[in-house]
Amino acid sequence: MELKEDAFRRWGEQRNESWLVRHMHLDVPLTLALIALSITGLATLFSAGNQELGLVYRQLIRVGLAFSAMLVIAQIPPDQLKRWSPWLAGLGIALLIAVEIAGDVGKGAQRWLDLGFFRFQPSEIMKLALPMLIAWYLADRKLPPSLKHLAASALFIAIPVTLIVKQPDLGTSILIASSGIFVIFLAGISWRLMLFLGAVFASCLPLVWLNMHAYQKTRVLTFLNPESDPLNSGYHIIQSKIAIGSGGFYGKGFLQGSQSHLEFLPESSTDFIFAAFAEELGLVGALLLIALYLFIVIRGLVIATQAQDTYTRLLAGSLTLTFFVYVFVNIGMVSGLLPVVGLPLPLMSYGGTSMVTIMAAFGVLMSIHTHRKMIRN
Amino acid sequence: MPYTGSFSDDLRESEQFRHRTIVALILVVLMVSAIVARLIFLQVVNHHHFTTQADQNRVTVVPLAPTRGLIFDRRGRVLAENLPSFTLELVPERVVDLDATINELGRYVDISPNNIQRFYDQLQRKRRHDSIALRSHLTETEVARFAVNQHRFPGVEINARLLRSYPYGSLAVHTIGYVGQINESEAKKVDQTNYSATSYIGKIGIEKYYETLLHGQIGYQRVETNAEGRVIAVLDNTPPKPGKNLHLTIDVELQRIAEAILGDQRGAIVAIEPATGNLLSMVSKPSYDPNLFVQGIDHATYNALNHSADHPLFNRILRGTYPPGSTIKPIIALAALEHNKINADTSVFCPGWYSLEGDNHRYRDWKRWGHGHTDMEKAIVESCDVFFYEIAYRLGIDSMHEYMTKFGFGQKTNVDISDEVSGIMPSRQWKRDARGLPWFPGETLITGIGQGFMTATPIQLARATAAIANRGALVNPRVVRAISENGEEATTINLIETTSESIQLKNSKHWKNIVDSMKAVVHSPTGTARKIGEHSPFKMAGKTGTAQVFGIKQDESYVKEDIAERLQDHALFIGFAPFDNPQIAIAVIVENGGSGSGTAAPIAYQVMHHYLTTLADYGT
Structure with missing residues (x-):
């Protein structure tokens, strides 16, 4: 009966929310944080894109689309999502195979599928579908998962990740692999087993190295010593560090960043937008931005712990942690802490595809949080 | 563990999940801390370094x-x-x-x-x-x-x-x-x-x-x-x-006329204002178009200019070293007067040749049958060689060297144009140093008529002539008289020293002796340059010279027809005008021009005539 009282108490809390918010299935703190982040992103884009309003408008449309996607998915009850999980994952893997056979090559990598009216990357589907699949698979089994179930989960992860690595798209495959691994971690895999698997993975690293593409190897080598090749692959990271470092404590001021405005900083409105931001707004701005991301992550984890069944718990936790990986890998790369991996900074970088997926993930989180009351019935 | 139903299972799983979430959160906070530390490292610790780099990036001088x-x-x-x-x-x-x-x-x-x-x-x-x-x-x-x-x-x-x-x-x-x-x-x-x-x-x-x-x-x-x-x-x-x-100091009009007068002949004209050393006109012919060189000249054109037998690129004014011939006779006479080796009335008999005691070699006069009894003035007016052999012999090479040096021979004039050469004023010392040989008496004789080792540039001759016109004031020739900055008046400025040490004579009457003789070269019925004096509206002084061309340089080659022409003597003339108030001193050299009186003197006269008749225009 303790649980029931708890549920009633939460029900009571939600009574304070307006009718509109309740019926839109939105989590207010998360929504406000995401809106704040989007506005920051648009403003930074305005500056980094040399105050070209057209760029900002195009991005605004994408933000609108992404928020719509979130809103639509927030309406779908978690039970429904759970039922669709295997089918969605199956579709995703099928599309990945289709890309392998008939995909478009963009920027040297085969990632796009052209549906005539619409080009998209099936790997985006997998960002949602894989954690859904693993959560669906493990939720109805006894936890912590048995070795057999772990092996099956590992296979579920390996298939799409292999396909995406082959495209090649290292950044996305890291994200998707993490999202699956997070589910397993949250499901309660034993520490001893985790340690063992970690050791196995580490011993496999040389094999991974041998199978990497030349450009990926260069990126890793460049990360280890960017000055070794200051004009080519090291250029991005050197200029990015100069941009961040020259920003200093308070920054050069909005619209005053010389590194991005004079085009020394490459990709200043896409993958390296954090450097442009930190150049203009300094350490103070960067810390505020990171705090905003951290707030979103913590809110996501809170939603996960408050979720009422295993599937939603695992899914919400995994999606939140994956979001954090996005942020960490991007800022780590831009500040020279990690090798250059082509991942955008969520809701800041210019570009549509990944933003729609990220917002869809937040839609799932909101659905999980706002449909809890239905459990009573 | 026994199955205890969905309820307790859920509770246990929830607890397990909460535990894992806290671990994840701790990891998240650690990773964020790493990023924050990194940002502090970049933006605070190394801020100065990166600011410098950013400025180096964007600022170019x-x-x-x-x-x-x-x-x-x-x-x-x-x-x-x-x-x-x-x-x-x-x-x-x-x-x-x-x-x-x-x-x-x-x-x-x-x-x-x-x-x-x-x-x-x-x-x-x-x-x-x-x-x-x-x-x-x-x-x-x-x-x-x-x-x-x-x-x-x-x-x-x-x-x-x-x-x-x-x-x-x-x-x-x-x-x-x-x-x-x-x-x-x-x-x-x-x-x-x-x-x-x-x-x-x-x-x-x-x-x-x-x-x-x-x-x-x-x-x-x-x-x-x-x-x-x-x-x-x-x-x-x-x-x-x-x-x-x-x-x-040069004037385009006078320059154009001087160049036209010299025409297609090879040679040089230097006209100088005696009082100031201002160079009025300087001609070296043939010439070339400097515009060819500005953007770099092509090989074919350059080779044509460089290998032409006429040497158009050669600056004869400053670098052409010619035997001055008889043009130096007034100065040799002055040296003899000053050293009391002769006086104005000293007479020498000229049979058409001269020889030294104990030497059978006959040093010839240009006039095969001789000038007869010849005094100093007659010797200058008719350019008697025997007279000068005799006084050269009396003076000796070192006295001649001393006097010629006072007039600037054997030294650069230091005109403000680059690449001047000094010519040669020989002496015993010079011959020992340059040739490693002793001085022979015969060489003294031919030096007395401006032949032998002695060479002079046209600008040296013009400067020495100006010194005679000035009765001793040796000016330094110059070509730039003023400088200005854009939009400002030109300011006259002496960029180089204008005067050298004046030539002091023991007896200043000796100036009159030689200057009068030089006037007679032009204005007496027997003067070698009498033709230019006949109709001249102004009086002038001058001296003709005809220098022998000893041979053709071995590395030169030209067509047969040219040889006769190229073996002809160089024609020279020095002079100044007007006689009483010299405004222009001039030296003319026409390579292989024949005789000084026939070729060089008329050219000098025309240049002086143009300058003096239009003098008002030059605003001196």
Whole structure:
């Protein structure tokens, strides 16, 4: 009966929310944080894109689309999502195979599928579908998962990740692999087993190295010593560090960043937008931005712990942690802490595809949080 | 563990999940801390370092070339200027196929084989990333035609440059000189900083001598550039200081007339204002067009100029060393008077030859049957050689050397034009040093008539003549009388020392003796230059000279018909006018011109006549 009282108490809390918010299935703190982040992103884009309003408008449309996607998915009850999980994952893997056979090559990598009216990357589907699949698979089994179930989960992860690595798209495959691994971690895999698997993975690293593409190897080598090749692959990271470092404590001021405005900083409105931001707004701005991301992550984890069944718990936790990986890998790369991996900074970088997926993930989180009351019935 | 139903299972799983979430959160916080630490490292600890790098990234210092000073003649006519010119330039490093590109460019812009030859000549000397001009002075139509097709020619561009231009072409080229592109050895000598934007430097003549004044001071622009190097904004600007304009003592009109009078003959004319040393006109013939050299000359044209038997590139005024012949006789006579070896009435019998005691060699007079009894004046007027053999013998080489040296022979005049040579005024010492041989008495005799080892440049002769006209004041010839900055009045300035030590005589009457004799050369019925004195509206003094050409240099070759001409004597004349108030002193040398009286004297007369009759125009 303790649980029931708890549920009633939460029900009571939600009574304070307006009718509109309740019926839109939105989590207010998360929504406000995401809106704040989007506005920051648009403003930074305005500056980094040399105050070209057209760029900002195009991005605004994408933000609108992404928020719509979130809103639509927030309406779908978690039970429904759970039922669709295997089918969605199956579709995703099928599309990945289709890309392998008939995909478009963009920027040297085969990632796009052209549906005539619409080009998209099936790997985006997998960002949602894989954690859904693993959560669906493990939720109805006894936890912590048995070795057999772990092996099956590992296979579920390996298939799409292999396909995406082959495209090649290292950044996305890291994200998707993490999202699956997070589910397993949250499901309660034993520490001893985790340690063992970690050791196995580490011993496999040389094999991974041998199978990497030349450009990926260069990126890793460049990360280890960017000055070794200051004009080519090291250029991005050197200029990015100069941009961040020259920003200093308070920054050069909005619209005053010389590194991005004079085009020394490459990709200043896409993958390296954090450097442009930190150049203009300094350490103070960067810390505020990171705090905003951290707030979103913590809110996501809170939603996960408050979720009422295993599937939603695992899914919400995994999606939140994956979001954090996005942020960490991007800022780590831009500040020279990690090798250059082509991942955008969520809701800041210019570009549509990944933003729609990220917002869809937040839609799932909101659905999980706002449909809890239905459990009573 | 026994199955205890969904309820407790859920609770346990929830607890497990909560535990894992806290672990995850701790990891998240650790990773965020790593990022924050990294940002503090970049933005606080190393902020200064990265700020410097960011500034180095964006701020570029662009040197601005100063505008080269102009050169004006005495009356303000421009002799050397800077004209804007559209130049078609190629950067070899960025052009894939040079031949094909040049060929293709020919469809839009006129390109002559000479242009191509010159381009390839320069290609060998320049670095791959230097831009090399293919054509200059493009017409506006050509510029437009190329501009439309520019995208098809990577590494090819049209630049508007200021090109040095000499509007009078070959006129006074040996005085003015020319500029050309800086070569490696010149680049090492100049102040690298001041020349970092300059591509031209004075190669010879005034352009070289006054390079420092003409060049000016470099300016700078600190500009903000983007990653492609394009200038976005000018941060600050230190404008260059243009070079000083030079105002010459020579006059275009007189120069033109003097050049016309000398015509196609090889030789030199130097006219000087005795009181000041201002050079009025300097001619060296044949000449050439300095404009050919500004953008770099092509091989064929250069070889033609350089290997021509007429040596047009040779500056005869400053570098032509000729035996002065009889023109030095007045000075030798003066030396003899001063050393009391003769007086004005001393007479020597001239049988047409002279010989030394104990020597059978006969030193001939130009007049085979001799001048008979000859005193000093007659010896100068008729240019008697025997008389001068005798006084040379009496003086000895060292006394002659002493006097000739006082008049500036054997030394540079230090005129403000580059690359002068000193000629030779021989002495015992000189012969020991230069030839390692003792002095022979016969050599003293021929030195007395300006032959033998002695050589002089036309400008030395003109300066010595001015000293005679001044009765001893030895002036230093100069060609620049004033400088100015743009938009300002010219200020007269003595850039070089104007006077040297005057020639002091023990008996100043001796000036009158030789100057009167020189007047008689022109104005007496027996004077060698009497023809020019017959109808002259003014009185003048002068001395003819005819110098033997001893032989042809072995490395010279020319067609047979020329030999006779090239073996003829050099014709010389020195003189000044008007006699009582000298305004102009002149030296004329016509190579293989025959005789001084027949060829050189009339030329000198015409130049002096023009100058004196239009003197008012020159505003001295």
